[in-house]
Amino acid sequence: MSQRVVAWGQELREIHRRLRDALGVARAAVEDGASGPAATRDLQLYCVGFCAALTGHHRAEDATLFDVVLTARPDLAPVVADLKRDHSMLDHLLGELERAALSGEDRDVLLRHLDGIDAVMETHFRYEEKKLVPVLDDADRPASDAQALLGPLA
Numbered sequence: 001m002s003q004r005v006v007a008w009g010q011e012l013r014e015i016h017r018r019l020r021d022a023l024g025v026a027r028a029a030v031e032d033g034a035s036g037p038a039a040t041r042d043l044q045l046y047c048v049g050f051c052a053a054l055t056g057h058h059r060a061e062d063a064t065l066f067d068v069v070l071t072a073r074p075d076l077a078p079v080v081a082d083l084k085r086d087h088s089m090l091d092h093l094l095g096e097l098e099r100a101a102l103s104g105e106d107r108d109v110l111l112r113h114l115d116g117i118d119a120v121m122e123t124h125f126r127y128e129e130k131k132l133v134p135v136l137d138d139a140d141r142p143a144s145d146a147q148a149l150l151g152p153l154a
Contacts, residue, residue, distance in 0.1 A: 008137060019057065079127075
């Protein structure tokens, strides 16, 4: 018998909250920093953690979580396909942000990149929570699976 942990759907929501907070910290670093190299350094400092956490979360979902969802609910295959497409888009946007930061783009350019990531991420999180939380809350998985299912923030 597996041990029940906090509902997976609630855990997913908590991870999304933490990722939103991390994006806010990265944005504040750019907004509060000087233009040019100082803004770039601050963004690199705060964004590395955010970018790694978001990427790790999405890779865990793609590799493990979505299989759990599809086993329980094969009818959600189109939803999972949409979510994976979002992950690919976010990977691209994160790469563009990193390139902009490394090339020393000014504050306004960096903020536009963060705005784009924020918009796609927020839409993705809301859709994912709406479609998957009920399925995840019914899942009975051992606590040792948390990081495999939800990534490094679990």
